[in-house]
Amino acid sequence: MSRVLIIADHDGSQLGSGTSRCVTAAVKLGAAEVHVAVLAAARGGIAAQAAELAGVSKVLVVERAENAHQLAAVLAPQVVKLAAGYEYVIAAANTFGKDLLPRVAALLGVGQVSDLMFVESAYRFRRPTYAGNAIVTIESPPDVKLVATIRTASFAAAGSGGSAPIEAASTDAVLPTHTRFVSINAAKTDRPELQSASRVVSGGRALASSENFHLIYTLAARLGAAVGASRAAVDAGYVPSDMQVGQTGKIIAPELYMAIGISGAIQHLTGIKDARTIVAINKDAEAPIFEVADVGLVGDLFKIVPELTALLGKGST
Amino acid sequence: MKILVGIKRVVDYNVRVRVKPDGSGVALDGVKMSINPFDEIALEEALRIRERNQASEVIAVAIGPEDVQTQLRSALAMGADRAILVKCDQPLEPQGVARALLAVITREQVGLAILGKQAIDDDAGQTGQMLAAMWGRPQVTFASKLELQGDTAQVTREVDSGLETLSIDLPAVITTDLRLNEPRYIKLPDIMKAKKKPLVLTDLAALGVTVVPQFRVVKTEPPVPRARGIMVKDVPELVAELRKRGVVS
Numbered sequence: 001m002s003r004v005l006i007i008a009d010h011d012g013s014q015l016g017s018g019t020s021r022c023v024t025a026a027v028k029l030g031a032a033e034v035h036v037a038v039l040a041a042a043r044g045g046i047a048a049q050a051a052e053l054a055g056v057s058k059v060l061v062v063e064r065a066e067n068a069h070q071l072a073a074v075l076a077p078q079v080v081k082l083a084a085g086y087e088y089v090i091a092a093a094n095t096f097g098k099d100l101l102p103r104v105a106a107l108l109g110v111g112q113v114s115d116l117m118f119v120e121s122a123y124r125f126r127r128p129t130y131a132g133n134a135i136v137t138i139e140s141p142p143d144v145k146l147v148a149t150i151r152t153a154s155f156a157a158a159g160s161g162g163s164a165p166i167e168a169a170s171t172d173a174v175l176p177t178h179t180r181f182v183s184i185n186a187a188k189t190d191r192p193e194l195q196s197a198s199r200v201v202s203g204g205r206a207l208a209s210s211e212n213f214h215l216i217y218t219l220a221a222r223l224g225a226a227v228g229a230s231r232a233a234v235d236a237g238y239v240p241s242d243m244q245v246g247q248t249g250k251i252i253a254p255e256l257y258m259a260i261g262i263s264g265a266i267q268h269l270t271g272i273k274d275a276r277t278i279v280a281i282n283k284d285a286e287a288p289i290f291e292v293a294d295v296g297l298v299g300d301l302f303k304i305v306p307e308l309t310a311l312l313g314k315g316s317t
Numbered sequence: 318m319k320i321l322v323g324i325k326r327v328v329d330y331n332v333r334v335r336v337k338p339d340g341s342g343v344a345l346d347g348v349k350m351s352i353n354p355f356d357e358i359a360l361e362e363a364l365r366i367r368e369r370n371q372a373s374e375v376i377a378v379a380i381g382p383e384d385v386q387t388q389l390r391s392a393l394a395m396g397a398d399r400a401i402l403v404k405c406d407q408p409l410e411p412q413g414v415a416r417a418l419l420a421v422i423t424r425e426q427v428g429l430a431i432l433g434k435q436a437i438d439d440d441a442g443q444t445g446q447m448l449a450a451m452w453g454r455p456q457v458t459f460a461s462k463l464e465l466q467g468d469t470a471q472v473t474r475e476v477d478s479g480l481e482t483l484s485i486d487l488p489a490v491i492t493t494d495l496r497l498n499e500p501r502y503i504k505l506p507d508i509m510k511a512k513k514k515p516l517v518l519t520d521l522a523a524l525g526v527t528v529v530p531q532f533r534v535v536k537t538e539p540p541v542p543r544a545r546g547i548m549v550k551d552v553p554e555l556v557a558e559l560r561k562r563g564v565v566s
Contacts, residue, residue: 011478018373018531038397071483072446073455085474099458102411102446111412111531114441124535129439130334134343137535144531179455182471186479195477211387223565233494241496242479247440248495250477256564266333273543277564279555294546294562297555 001032002087002122005103007079008038008050009096012068014050017196018092018150023055023158025150028119029088033057037082037169039075041068047166054159059088060169069181070096076103077173083108083145090116093149094195095250113138127151131247132270152195153253155275187240191217194243197226199256200275202245205232205285206261206301213238215305217262222312228252230262237238248273261301264289281305318428318487320363320372322397323418323445324379325353326388327438340536343438352388355433357395358493359531361429361462361500364396371465374398376425376520382406386516393511394503404520411443413528418444419451420524427488429470434459434492455485459494 004026009016019036026034036050036057043061050059060082066074079100083089089104091097093115105112117135118126123146124139138148194200201223203216213233222228228245229238245252247267253274260281262268269292272278280293281304290296297304328334328343329351335344352360363375378401379385379394389400403417419480422430430452435442460472462482465487473482475494521528550557559565 062339072458076450095459095474098442099446099456102443103450103456105443106415106447106450107413111410112441112443113532114443128540130328130343131437131440132540133334133541134336135538137538139533140531176453176455178489179457180484182482182484184476184479184481235496240479241475242477244458256559261390273480273540277559277562278543279559288548290546290548292543292546295555295558296546296548297550297552298548299551304552308555311552311556 002030003035003085003138003197004029004031004088004090005083005086006034006036007089007091007100008036008046009048009092009094010040012040013044013046015046016094016096017193018094018097018152019050020053020157021093021152021155022090022150023053024155025090025116025119026088027055027315030122031088035060035086036266037062037079039064039067039078041065051164051166052160052162054162056164058179059164060167061166062169062171066175070100071179071181072100072103073179074175075100076107077175078171079104080107081171081173082169085147086171087146088146090148090150093151097149101147101149108145108147110145110147113140113146115151116148117151117154131267132273133266134295140287145316151251153251157196186243189210191220192224192226194226194228194245194250195252199223199225200228200245200252200254201225201258201260202230202262203233203238203260204230204262205236207233207238210238215302219258219305219309222309223256225256230268231265259289259293260305262289264292272274318372319374319425320365320366321418321422321425321427321430322356322360322375322377322392323430323432324356324360324377324388324392325433325436326350326379326381326385327353327436330354330437331466332450333462336537336539340538342537350384350388352391353433353436355435355437355493355495357500358495358497359431359433360392360395360397360519361498362493365498365503366465372429376401376427378403378418378421379443380405380409380414389516390511391503393516396507397503397514399427399515399517402516402518402526410530410532411441411447412531413526414444415447415451416526416528417521417524420526422452429487431489432490432492445490448541449490452488452490455489456492457485457489458492460491461494461496463491463497506520
């Protein structure tokens with residue numbers, strides 16, 4: 001029976017949403033034991049949150065001052081030490097896991113499966129290529145440690161109610177000092193996190209200005225939704241880049257996705273095609289977004305969005 | 318300081334790829350091929366550094382079949398000083414590419430390697446990080462701003478929570494995100510000039526690199542299409558439809 005080590009994503013105090021998706025993937029891999037490694041300066045609430053995830057059998061905590069910032073060059077040698085005895089080492093395919101795991105794989109002398117989206121069997125998986133336009137099935141030999149990033153949109157979040165033991169772990173890994181954290185410029189917001197929100201409202205270039213994005217924020221607030229944007233809107237400077245949804249931004253799978261004034265470039269569609277219900281509002285009836293939308297409405301967003309916001313306010317949402 | 322830029326030949330980003338009916342892969346016959354867009358951004362950044370006199374030479378390096386010379390000539394036309402093609406007819410996994418690049422870096426005494434954050438064909442996003450690990454040097458992935466200061470660099474990267482800035486010692490590996498720069502267009506005289514620039518062919522054996530693939534590709538399939546949606550005529554109809562589907566109450 002196999003053992004899976006999940007490297008937890010976190011912000012220094014809270015567990016990230018990717019870890020829970022990794023637990024679900026680990027269970028599908030047929031893991032007998034699912035361990036979550038938390039590498040942080042101090043465990044804060046992170047370890048306890050990981051221990052509560054249903055399916056986790058143990059939480060390993062490595063507390064070192066050097067782990068205050070999630071630097072791949074600093075974390076990778078520690079993960080390599082922790083990885084001994086595990087058949088699988090996985091992390092979420094968010095910017096944390098994408099940065100860290102290939103470095104871990106190379107230090108282990110093995111390859112990596114990126115964006116693992118479906119487990120066919122213990123060593124047979126599917127992953128997207130060509131921006132999701134070609135899905136490949138690949139096999140890895142059972143005698144090689146499998147390092148993989150997990151496409152979070154493809155796996156449900158694990159339930160809660162677990163009570164895994166939390167153990168302090170230490171590694172004697174020598175850590176480099178050639179990489180130093182300087183600063184993080186994080187957008188502070190009361191809105192739900194884009195990556196894990198069950199509802200997302202996104203705006204595109206048709207919003208035409210940063211100011212007009214208030215229409216999107218207002219509608220999102222009414223729905224309790226996170227706010228996203230197309231690459232065109234980000235490139236035009238209407239919103240910051242961390243709001244970009246798509247192949248080169250965030251890949252999301254909310255219950256409800258509303259694309260407003262977004263034409264639907266292929267790289268945007270790649271980021272949303274696992275959403276359960278896609279609503280498109282666009283003045284161009286020929287826009288490609290309507291090819292993937294479950295419900296489409298052709299018209300002027302500057303009239304439609306305020307009306308929609310008002311109407312949704314009449315019932316409870 | 319020499320800068321190495323990784324160049325990968327991929328299906329042009331404007332081409333709608335088709336999966337072959339027999340599941341053996343993506344149809345590539347007669348399809349337009351280009352430099353991976355993230356690699357163009359890497360090259361542009363290297364050129365800007367050289368133009369600020371912070372680098373002496375920009376070397377474009379590709380690994381693949383002889384056809385890849387076309388993309389390396391484009392890189393030379395954009396402004397790279399010389400190019401190296403590591404000939405290899407078998408498909409390589411990122412691990413193998415990283416080992417080949419490291420062999421070139423060691424021979425050429427490279428001070429900075431700039432690669433794309435991912436190639437738009439396999440979307441693996443691994444090579445830069447693997448190269449940095451094998452080299453034992455810093456990595457900064459998803460870079461959106463790069464400033465060299467002597468033997469160090471200050472690099473801003475796009476992460477899920479915002480923009481993170483790191484300070485690193487050189488040599489190092491940087492992988493590029495979209496907003497790092499906008500690559501220049503190639504002018505006709507540059508294409509003529511590029512024909513005279515050195516493009517050296519070598520191979521994995523000459524570099525002392527052996528590669529054994531780990532993964533076996535079983536099949537390639539198109540994605541499952543979404544069911545056809547419906548069009549509504551106005552906002553009340555939209556809201557009624559959403560309530561009917563239970564996505565808003």
